[in-house]
Amino acid sequence: MTLSDEEARRRGTQKTVLERKAPPTFDVLIEIQDRERVAIHQPLAEVVDAALRGPLPTPRIRMRTREGRIISNAEDAARPIAIHSGQPGNGETGNGKVTLLPTRKPRTVFPYGVSRSYLEQSIRELELPVRVLGNLDGADVVLTLKNYYRRRPDILRQAESGGVPVHILKSNSVAQVKEALGRLYGGEAPDPGVQRALDEALDAIRKVKSTLQPHEISPQNAYVRRLQHQLVSEHELVARSTGKEPQRRLRILPAADVD
16 A cells, blocks of 8 residues: 555555455454464454564463463563562563662571571671571571582582582681671672673563473573572572583473473
């Protein structure tokens, strides 16, 4: 169709445009992508108009899981996310990036091979709001010794696979424990590499919500993966760690029962 100069200026388009000749016969188009997955295009008139002007809009995806549950991307795209830090201001900025302020300081510590009495003494002397745990459950961080870490016991592998940071001490002494706690509670600025990793995770979340397809992101250390896990959880998706160190990375899924 060729538009008049006035109409082209009003629409903000070229004079020659593609338009529907008549309203579509149906209001909805359902595209069967495979046996368990369909794409729903609606309202069809608007979808056709948008397709004639440019890229086809993202359809509504409905998929049946192996357990028979129906999941959909009908919810809004990825919501803003706050990585808890005990301070206001974390979240998604206007340009779609995650703003990372210093993360929440660990409140619980599990000492593996490190003297519990040394740890408790250091916490008292440094006046830190930290609770010492007797096992890994609920721990925000693990302190261990170099010789223990070299053996790669199951408990440490479990901590790393769960995204719990493991801090390694050279020796079992009060000085080493205090140094480790000082690093944990220091006022260091956020690492730009962590910021990039969270931005990548947020982009992947949007893709998974839009397509309902799994998406893998770049390998990261256990600490960064834990932040990414938290980010994914905030958006009600599922993330699984895959691969071996140092190539261990997150695979983000649309639901817990979808591979």
